[in-house]
Amino acid sequence: MKIETERLTIYTASQDEMVRFIEKQTDAILITAYREMLSGCLDHPESWEWHAIWMIEQKDGTHVGDLSFKGLHPDGSVEIGYGITEENRGRGYAAEAVNAVVTWALEQPGVTRVEAETEPDNSASQRVLEKCGFIASSVMGEEGPRFLRERR
Numbered sequence: 686m687k688i689e690t691e692r693l694t695i696y697t698a699s700q701d702e703m704v705r706f707i708e709k710q711t712d713a714i715l716i717t718a719y720r721e722m723l724s725g726c727l728d729h730p731e732s733w734e735w736h737a738i739w740m741i742e743q744k745d746g747t748h749v750g751d752l753s754f755k756g757l758h759p760d761g762s763v764e765i766g767y768g769i770t771e772e773n774r775g776r777g778y779a780a781e782a783v784n785a786v787v788t789w790a791l792e793q794p795g796v797t798r799v800e801a802e803t804e805p806d807n808s809a810s811q812r813v814l815e816k817c818g819f820i821a822s823s824v825m826g827e828e829g830p831r832f833l834r835e836r837r
Contacts, residue, residue: 686734690785693778694744695752697737700726706738706751718766722753732757741769741782749773752782754790761797763790767813774809784817791836798835802826 687696698706700723707719725736735757741750752767765787769779787799801819803810807829819832 686739686789688785688789690781692743693749693782693785694742694746695739695782695786696742697734698740702740703738706740725756729756735763739786741767741778749778750782752786757795761795762800763796763798764800764802765790766801779810779813780816783813787817787834791834796836798833801832802828803830803832805829 687694689695703719703723703726707716707723710716710719719738722736722738726733729736735754737753739752740748741752742748748770750767750769750773752765755764755766757763765783767779767783790796790799799819800822801814803814811830811832814832814834817834819834822831822833824831
């Protein structure tokens with residue numbers, strides 16, 4: 686799956702791309718999360734896009750971040766997570782990528798809403814979600830407040 690925006694190309698990584706990406710990581714928490722994504726892809730190849738690492742790149746191929754869903758749930762919900770490399774933050778890439786991918790997700794059969802969770806003090810991520818049409822759900826998740834964007 687590939688989505689193009691004005692400045693970005695966002696695509697689901699292949700198995701080989703995910704393996705290479707995981708090998709480059711140094712943060713143990715991210716390594717664990719990325720390995721879980723790869724396992725989800727291998728366990729559910731028919732729904733690869735709902736488990737894969739989605740690479741976020743500038744049009745010239747420069748990697749600026751990644752995002753992922755945490756599977757498609759039977760109730761029609763998907764949860765999204767995302768991150769932009771430190772040197773590329775503050776340029777609007779997160780909002781551009783999240784909005785494009787969430788718009789795509791809500792057009793897919795069976796998807797009724799997209800959820801996200803941020804750490805309570807991560808106001809930048811909360812602003813990204815609000816720019817992308819998410820509303821605070823008043824539910825606290827494991828990491829912090831949860832946000833929701835429903836199919837219109």
